[in-house]
Amino acid sequence: MNDPEAERKEILRHYRRLLRYAKPFLKDNDAKIIKKAFNTSLEAHGGMRRKSGEPYILHPLAVAQIAVEEIGLGTTSIVAALLHDVVEDTEMEISDVEREFGPSVAKIIEGLTKISGVFDYGTSQQAENFRKMLLTLSDDVRVILIKLADRLHNMRTLDSMPRHKQLKIASETMYLYAPLAHRLGLYTFKMELEDLYLKYTDTDTYKDISNKIRQTRSARNKFIKDFLHPIEEELRKYGFKFMIKGRPKSIYSILKKIKKQNITFDEIYDLFAIRIILDVPLENEKAACWQVYSIITDFYQPNPDRLRDWVNTPKANGYESLHTTVMSRSGQWVEVQIRTKRMDEIAERGYAAHWKYKTEGVASGESGLEMWINKVRDMLEANNSDALEFMDEFRKNLFVEEVFVFTPKGELIILPDKATALDFAFEIHTDIGLQCLGAKVNQKLVPLSYKLKNGDQVEILTSQKQKPNEEWLQYAVTSKARSRIKEALREERKSKAELGRVMLENRLEQLEIAATQNNINKLQAYFNVPSVQDLYYRVATGFIDIKSIKEVIFTATAEKGASMLEPKSFDKEVQKIRGINSDMLVIGENTANMENYTAAKCCNPIPGDDVFGFQTEDGGIEIHRTNCNRGIELMSNYGNRIIKAKWTDQKELAFLAGIRIKGTDRVGLVNDLTKVISTSLKVNMRSITIDSNDGIFEGNIMVFVNDTGHLDMLMQRMGKVNGVLTVERFD
DSSP, X not given: OOOHXXXXXXXXXXXXXXXXXXXXXXXXXXXXXXXXXXXXXHHHTTTOBOTTSSBTTHHHHHHHHHIIIIIOOOHHXXXXXXXXXXXXXXXXOHHHHHHHHOHHHHHHHHHHHHTTTTTSSOHHHHHHHHHHHHHHHHHOTHXXXXXXXXXXXXXXXXXXXXXXXXXXXXXXXXXXXXHHHHHTTOHHHHHHHHHHHHHHHSHHHHHHHHHHHHHTHHHHHHHHHHHHHHHHHHHHHTTOOEEEEEEEOOHHHHHHHHHHHTOOGGGOSOSEEEEEEEOOOGGGHHHHHHHHHHHHHHHSEEOGGXXXXXXXXXXXXXXXXXXXXXXXXXXXXXXXXXXXXXXXXXXXHTHHHHHHHHHTTOSOSOOHHHHHHHHHHHHHHHXXXXXXXXXXXXXXXXXXXXXXXXXTTOOEEEEETTOBHHHHHHHHOHHXXXXXXXXXXXXXXXXXXXXOOTTOBEEEEEOTTOOOOTTHHHHOOSHHHHXXXXXXXXXXXXXXXXXXXHHHHHHXXXXXXXXXXXXXXXXXXXXXXXXHHHHHXXXXXXXXXXXXXXXXXXXXXXXXXXXXXXXXXXXXXXXXXXXOOGGGEEETTEEOOOSOEEEOTTTOOOTTSOEEEEEOTTSOEEEEETTOHHHHHHHHHOGGGEEEEEEOSOOOOOEEEEEEEEEEOOTTHHHHHHHIIIIISOOEEEEEEEEEETTEEEEEEEEEESSHHHXXXXXXXXXXXXXXXXXXXXX
């Protein structure tokens, strides 16, 4: 039984802590208003409890605490955070909030209520809600900041949720909230959200990496101390006021690096970054950062490819810092970040800190972040594609680095990394983009698909006769370019379809066949096209030869020939070959009797893996590993089609898995490997490719195994073969 007195003390402890953090910036009446909001929330949420069993009020208190302590927001945000769930969960209305706490709090809460449970329904409704959320972003960024605080607290307390909810909430966080935190410059939020996502979707890997970080901590601390000793002495000699922080890389970014560069944990050289934070006046910032850079490189040799200067050209989300990677005495690379107190606060607290400096009159002009928010506004206003497509485009623009290029007149244009000459053309003006023929980069002629590099000077060549084509979408990166191209293609398709309709009706007239809906349906079925529009379009573009439309199509009752798009029968064949049968999976709580399911190609799950099922359009079920890259997207966008799934303990069926091996080459190695595969474990091998170069080999082997245990045993045996250095599974 809960002890009411102990709970009351606990609530008060949290409330007093909140006031302690808020105290430095409270003005005249602020403490009273916060107290009133706290009491209102306490009363409104009365007997409500969270899934963990604790009083509900602790959640709004925690969100307000994060808003103050970790983002640096002020009184209005504290009040909004304390009240963020009252309109949705209790009897209170927005009008009551406005009457009691004023219009700006009411507006923020209305924004938060609009985006509550954003991702709970189907696809387009969820995407529509997402669009609303962005509209509130362009109204008042505090809505999104409080929403992020709310999400961070939910992720920190995800333990009390059932497994399927954990997967759904974690995936949605990874899909949208982590990229948003990144874009708003809240790096610490982004890192924690990514790590928590990993904790719930790939628990073993998470534990493994965090244990390794813990085990290497004391050695790391000693190393940092020795590394910094000469630098600190020198900085004091020059009279710098400074502070040094060492922070380990996030678990998620370590894993990403291991996967991307195909290396082991021990091979990651920059497991931590050392941050030197200077206390200098605004006008001396740049000079001071470069002076410190010069001091560091007097002691340690820098890697010239790893110098990043975000002091002179800040990132679009406002981030400023000078990064260098230097070689330590013990032969390890170390990343050193040099920045001032102001820059550090912006790096830690992102948009909120930027706002603070702007209102204090320290920062002037429009920051990259405000330019980005204005771009979001333009995107929302110009957008006429469907909501899902819009969401996809928007996400693509969240997680990007930038490239800095110049117009012929020397004006700086900032585009996302990997942007092409075509993106540049649309950035200058839509009409220039639509008529873009090619470009000159640094006076040399390049194609539209040319990827821009920092410092390129770009001139666009246009022609009145030029029109966008489908291929453009393959190399346009920015939302602006992509949405304008899609719009132009839709218009083009419409007019082509109209032409096709006329051509088709003329042909039917020649054959003396009426252009009835029924006859058009017959043509559609015969040529296997998804819609009438597509039929017309294909006729106009010659994809369907007008002469191939003959009377026999309308008179024949015989079955039509094999269609061009029959994926279901193909899937069934694959199932037969790979031997997936119906009672291999327990779906929901009982064995599902569905023969219509497939192992997803993107992650090739095998028994023993943590998996979930996804209902496809045709009613079948696709099985994915819970840490599958596509899984994030599916769980976020189609939560209602996710099905719990786990393996039964039968083992007589085989699944395809890939093994990558590396080592030193020698005569007879392949023979030894294939012997291990074929004799010792009765495993069937589907393919083996081995490349050898300068005495080092790398090979990919595809084998059929029963489950993860079976695969692990096989990999252990292969690892013992003379010359083999690493053996790992790949998707």
